[in-house]
Amino acid sequence: MDVDVFDKLKILTDAAKYDVACTSSGVNKKAVVGGIGSAAACGICHSFAADGRCISLLKVLMTNVCAYDCQYCINRKSNDTPRASFTPRELADLTINFYRRNYIEGLFLSSGVLKSPDYTSEQMVKTLRILREEYRFSGYIHAKAIPGTDSALIAELGMLADRMSVNIELPSQSSLQMLAPDKSKHSILAPMGYIKNRIQENSTDIIKYRHAPQFVPAGQSTQMIIGATPDTDFQILNLTEGLYRKYKLKRVFFSAYMPVLENTLLPTIDTKPPLWREHRLYQADWLLRFYGFAANELLDQQHQSFNPYIDPKCNWALNHMDVFPMDVNRAPYRDLLRVPGIGIQSAKRIVTARRMTTLTFDGLKKLGVVLKRAQYFITCGGKALDGLKIKQDTVLRSLMSQKTFGMYQQSFSSPSAAEQLSLFEQPPMLPTASIQEGQRWLTSPN
């Protein structure tokens, strides 16, 4: 084995790891005769890195040479870092060899901009052609659309990949201007819109011709950086909702800003990544996608940031006590989903189980309902849980995780309470004009 490949793999993995998505979900396939590889719609994780993130795909860059100078990115032109490029052959062979050993579900291919977006995309197309045509590989491929690429090349990539993504990068136009001067809103949204249209066209083709080749069958996703710019949770969540509605995205990923470079425009290098904020955004994202919530139910003009102590669903429930308590034996499925402590699985089980019997609190436990949370919001046959005490301290203790409850108590008992709280508040420098930019960003013509 060429020693060179070790060096390349190290450099190009290191350069790719800040991309969040590593999912292999959204499509079912099995190997073609004479080929190799399958995909499962639920996705399969092959390992978990020491940071707890799933490893499903071989996530590397084609090259980390880059013509752009995005301030937040380790691969920016002006950063002094070792550079490397895979040849299409090297990368395809590595993918197949990892795949045969069941290390991975497939390939996640992104790239820095070498020479031009078109040249870079051509290299990516070559790699995927070797995999799909020579090896007859049916495993999962996630390809990143490089902003500024000709749509013909995007179309070619789309016929070879299962999923494509264009990174939104930053949640507003002004942030983008400040930190990624080579990327414009147009260069990001144009390929996203193009991919969406092609997926729609293709789905009508498939109705007409069952074996029509599929364009990006697992849909498209995007990601944005959280905490590098003053955009609020409210803006971000509205933008997210807009992306799901307007661009029919499968997933929006958030990545807590991890300072990798010293720059006056960015938070200082010792800034801790805002992991709690990222976590709250993912919780809210789930509520949008699976629980039937709308962004403006979770946050509004007056409340632009998530409550650091209580998750968004609980927070909503506490502000809408008029709809509770709900009787689990009668409430429709979509209402059950709004009860803290009841998830998709347990709501489905409740609906199934109550056909045969009247549910009791004891039965709910067997169905996987987290009674510790749900007890304040539900009744069984019109009765609340025996001995239920509604005291502020106990209620908060049940609704918060142990860790946040500790934080909460500390912040109200120590003299530095005000300081601790302000950690979670938005910086006051937020310009009022940017408040609704999240929505305008998507709807305005330019």
Added chain:
Amino acid sequence: MANQSQLIYCYDGSFEGLLCCVFESYEQKEIPVEIILPDIPQMMLFDVKQINTDSQKANRVLASIIPKMGVDALDFVRHAFLTCFPQKALFILLFLRMGYRYGPSVMSMLTDSVVDKLVKAVKHLQNESHLLKGFLRFSIVNQALVAEIEPQNYVLPLLTTHFCERYPEERFLIYDKTHKMALVYQPYQSAIVPIESLEMPEPDEQEESFRALWRLFYKTIEVEGRHNPKCRMSQMPKHYWKYMTEFGYGKKKAVQQLTDVTAKK
């Protein structure tokens, strides 16, 4: 109406054998307190009744399941039989008795303690087999793929379709050390056969270097600023690590101990 009897059934451990227990239970109008395997010597408080496996009786029971309680119930029972739940035999018998009584709606009786116990056991089985689809690692030996696993549940039947559809042109073998069984495949046929033991041969140079490349990738992909070993542990419990390349499986002994020490830190 049959009552719980002061009786223990002893069967041969096969699914057919278990169906004969169900037959006996109806024929004699009795419900055993436990169903055991012959090779487990125990001091019994109750009388032990040998249930002989008789295909005719087993087939009569089998044929009745779908018309009485639906295809989902049969599927469920077959899965339950693969689990590592220690009392699975007794609970399957109790479940089938409920099925004959309530019909297909037995599958909705999720708050019943018999159904609940089996549902959880089956979930454990499906969960484990799903995780192994990812965590299993093949070594390439003489152009064939070989893997070792040590699952708690008997997952091989659940892995068959997945791996056959994934590698249709390969020859592969997955050895289940717990149950001493192996899934063997060559184009285009598969079988599950008993195997006493499996000695993994020394890897050749190419195999060695791909393992090293994978370990390098695994180490590099972590974002150090988000280091979170607790989260990793809950997603990927430690007992799976033993056979995974990135945690030193297949590495020479001295090196492996070194990685063990670093993993603990």
